[in-house]
Amino acid sequence: MKTIFAESVEGRRAPGLALPVDDDAPRAVQMLPEALLRKSAPRLPQCSELDVVRHFTNLSKLNYSVDANFYPLGSCTMKYNPKFTEYVASLPGFARMHPLLAQLSGELAQGALQCLYDAEQWLCEVTGMKAFTFQPMAGANGEYTGVKLIAAYHKARGRKRTKMLIPDSAHGTNPASAVLAGFEIVNVPSRDGMVDPAALEEALAKYPDQVAGLMMTNPNTLGLLELHLPRIVEVLRREDALLYYDGANMNAILGKMRVGDVGFDVVHLNVHKTLGTPHGGGGPGCGPVGVGERLLPFLPAPRVRKAEDGSYALDYDLPQSIGHIGPFYGSFGVVLKALAYMMRLGAEGLTRAAEFASLNANYLRKKLEGVLDVPFDRICAHEFVASAPEGLRALDIAKALLDRGFHAPTVYFPLIVHECLMAEPTETESKQTLDAYIEALREIVALGKSDPQQLLDAPVKMPVRRLDETAAARHMILTEDMA
Numbered sequence: 001m002k003t004i005f006a007e008s009v010e011g012r013r014a015p016g017l018a019l020p021v022d023d024d025a026p027r028a029v030q031m032l033p034e035a036l037l038r039k040s041a042p043r044l045p046q047c048s049e050l051d052v053v054r055h056f057t058n059l060s061k062l063n064y065s066v067d068a069n070f071y072p073l074g075s076c077t078m079k080y081n082p083k084f085t086e087y088v089a090s091l092p093g094f095a096r097m098h099p100l101l102a103q104l105s106g107e108l109a110q111g112a113l114q115c116l117y118d119a120e121q122w123l124c125e126v127t128g129m130k131a132f133t134f135q136p137m138a139g140a141n142g143e144y145t146g147v148k149l150i151a152a153y154h155k156a157r158g159r160k161r162t163k164m165l166i167p168d169s170a171h172g173t174n175p176a177s178a179v180l181a182g183f184e185i186v187n188v189p190s191r192d193g194m195v196d197p198a199a200l201e202e203a204l205a206k207y208p209d210q211v212a213g214l215m216m217t218n219p220n221t222l223g224l225l226e227l228h229l230p231r232i233v234e235v236l237r238r239e240d241a242l243l244y245y246d247g248a249n250m251n252a253i254l255g256k257m258r259v260g261d262v263g264f265d266v267v268h269l270n271v272h273k274t275l276g277t278p279h280g281g282g283g284p285g286c287g288p289v290g291v292g293e294r295l296l297p298f299l300p301a302p303r304v305r306k307a308e309d310g311s312y313a314l315d316y317d318l319p320q321s322i323g324h325i326g327p328f329y330g331s332f333g334v335v336l337k338a339l340a341y342m343m344r345l346g347a348e349g350l351t352r353a354a355e356f357a358s359l360n361a362n363y364l365r366k367k368l369e370g371v372l373d374v375p376f377d378r379i380c381a382h383e384f385v386a387s388a389p390e391g392l393r394a395l396d397i398a399k400a401l402l403d404r405g406f407h408a409p410t411v412y413f414p415l416i417v418h419e420c421l422m423a424e425p426t427e428t429e430s431k432q433t434l435d436a437y438i439e440a441l442r443e444i445v446a447l448g449k450s451d452p453q454q455l456l457d458a459p460v461k462m463p464v465r466r467l468d469e470t471a472a473a474r475h476m477i478l479t480e481d482m483a
Helices: 049-061 084-089 106-127 139-156 173-180 197-206 229-238 293-298 332-367 394-403 431-450 452-457 469-474
Strands: 131-133 163-167 184-188 211-216 242-247 266-269 289-291 303-306 312-315 384-387 420-423
Touching: 084 332, 106 131, 106 266, 106 289, 106 303, 106 312, 106 332, 139 173, 139 211, 139 242, 139 266, 139 289, 139 293, 163 173, 163 197, 173 184, 184 197, 197 211, 197 229, 211 229, 229 242, 289 293, 332 384, 332 431, 394 420, 394 431, 394 452, 431 452
Parallel strands: 163 184, 163 211, 211 242, 242 266
Antiparallel strands: 131 289, 266 289, 303 312, 384 420
16 A cells, blocks of 8 residues: 555645645644744645545554454453443533643533542442542553552551562563552462462562562453462461552453452552453553552542532542642543443443353353363463464464454463463454354464465565564664655
């Protein structure tokens, strides 16, 4: 496909898309300092409006997306998002509201504040937590916020806890978030795909009075439910170390387990994964953080409060707060979509979503026995891990799937599984789609054994064929040569 510059024809114009110049420029441009103004016009392609529309429409057809393709990306819950939530978020009273209105005049933003308050109540009910903040802008930002809350808890008690325990099956952003919050990472090894309580106790004994908490996910990144959770909670409570829940896999336990009820002290949720808002493409995301009783005083300010007369206001009087985490009050439009999704499905619908997500994952797992190697051959939750058969590489299988209209599952993560392929089908995919995916994998594996070069050449039907990914990462070309 040609670039938009290759489509350019001297003298062709699109009046409806023309940039304003001179006195017609928007007031914002007129107010820019002289030093920031261009000294010459930008070099732009000369195209008609029809050229532009067709070019970008055709570009969009080259993308993989949940609306167009099956996207079994493990640990990321890339499920179809219903369009009614987009309608709710685009209602004029929400979409046209200035993002600072609630902070400047709560009286004029009562509807928005009520939505934030109601969404918090829903999430508290779903998770068993006491309160939530919606300020974090994505999952990793939520992780960072949660870990900062743990640090504030220990600091308020006059302790200097410098270590954060993280299982070897944790999500990749967990260690980074903990380091950013000032902690040193201590790895906790797995046994049979789960956190090893003996290894946990060993780590606590090795660093007495230094461990602030443990970051974990249940089900974990292998798609397995942690069977030793009661013992883990007991061990941490003895040291007054806190338990953090990474909510990336929340789609597996909606309506089945409330993390606050089983001993977790703080949780972040990826509502842009779990609760009906688009995920990917750079955002926007939303990673609300919920806390139990012990961490309530440290939540980011402000918080939405409901008065006895039924009105809503932002409360800044939080002397022990860790401060402001995100701009405005987080990704408000994403919160609206999540609230609409929860209200539409209700408790029964959310529970059914988790049940179908787990059913689909176990269907895939069983059907792929004998096709892929399944290192943990037991009932999984919403996702599972497999290994490429001996002699084949996960990367080659992933590339061959692209040629067959499927996005690849996650590859080479978690690192503790050899030639790992981690798949999460989600609850929104049909049996027919899953069967087509299974058949594609059967064909690819058979091809890899009979004619391995075809897998090494894949993809052959995509706009760009196999890249040298190392070279592409080290020598990125981000600009078009217009000379």
